[in-house]
Amino acid sequence: HLSVHEAGKSDCGVKSNIKSIPGVMTIRGCAYAGSKGVVWGPIKDMIHISHGPVGCGQYSWGSRRNYYVGTTGIDTFVTLQFTSDFQEKDIVFGGDKKVTKLIDELQELFPLNRGITIQSECPIGLIGDDIEAVSREKSKEYGGKTIVPVRCEGFRGVSQSLGHHIANDAVRDWIFDKSAPEASSKFEPTPYDVAIIGDYNIGGDAWSSRILLEEMGLRVIAQWSGDGSLAELEATPKAKLNILHCYRSMN
Numbered sequence: 001h002l003s004v005h006e007a008g009k010s011d012c013g014v015k016s017n018i019k020s021i022p023g024v025m026t027i028r029g030c031a032y033a034g035s036k037g038v039v040w041g042p043i044k045d046m047i048h049i050s051h052g053p054v055g056c057g058q059y060s061w062g063s064r065r066n067y068y069v070g071t072t073g074i075d076t077f078v079t080l081q082f083t084s085d086f087q088e089k090d091i092v093f094g095g096d097k098k099v100t101k102l103i104d105e106l107q108e109l110f111p112l113n114r115g116i117t118i119q120s121e122c123p124i125g126l127i128g129d130d131i132e133a134v135s136r137e138k139s140k141e142y143g144g145k146t147i148v149p150v151r152c153e154g155f156r157g158v159s160q161s162l163g164h165h166i167a168n169d170a171v172r173d174w175i176f177d178k179s180a181p182e183a184s185s186k187f188e189p190t191p192y193d194v195a196i197i198g199d200y201n202i203g204g205d206a207w208s209s210r211i212l213l214e215e216m217g218l219r220v221i222a223q224w225s226g227d228g229s230l231a232e233l234e235a236t237p238k239a240k241l242n243i244l245h246c247y248r249s250m251n
Helices: 031-040 054-059 088-093 096-109 122-127 131-141 160-174 181-185 205-215 230-238
Strands: 046-051 115-120 146-150 193-199 219-225 241-244
Touching: 031 046, 031 054, 031 115, 031 146, 031 160, 031 219, 046 054, 046 096, 088 122, 096 115, 096 131, 115 131, 131 146, 146 160, 193 205, 193 230, 205 219, 219 230
Parallel strands: 046 115, 115 146, 193 219, 193 241
Antiparallel strands: none
């Protein structure tokens, strides 16, 4: 906020540390922004759907410098924007069918994606879309594909921090608890396996950390979540040590 300080007044009316108002773009993010823009968004080989009106997805799309290695549209999707583009009729009749169709279209357009998340915006929680049922149904239809519903509606938290925790809980409930046994059997552990937790590779800083750790003789098996992948999420419980960068963004 910018305001003029007038003579005789104790302050100029600037306020901080107050709640965000859902539906209003403020200087701080909401729970949705914390989940989609920070934790899930940098997972590069998964497609992250902004389920709701287009504005929220646009807001969380191009403002972060989560660097990654890969070919956009083939094995990485970080800089692409996917939205169910809610309209008034979707508020009235519900968006379950719309997001179901969207998942089918994404599978056709981007068949090499490793998984999909459904990032719910405010209207989804208000009208009661059952994104969990959609996720289970489409996962089964596509042979056990990882499809994660994330209940990160903006009104759930006064800032984006709660969105971080909601996103991490979704990883626990929909990735860790559902990892196939055959996937873990391919993982060969070493005594020096570590995970970098709470680093989103803003401007490439996670790469610097990784280089230092690997030169020390450690093996980084996962980055959360900058330049990260679904396979790294699945491998994380095998780490001997979690190295925490940002406590506020990781449970």
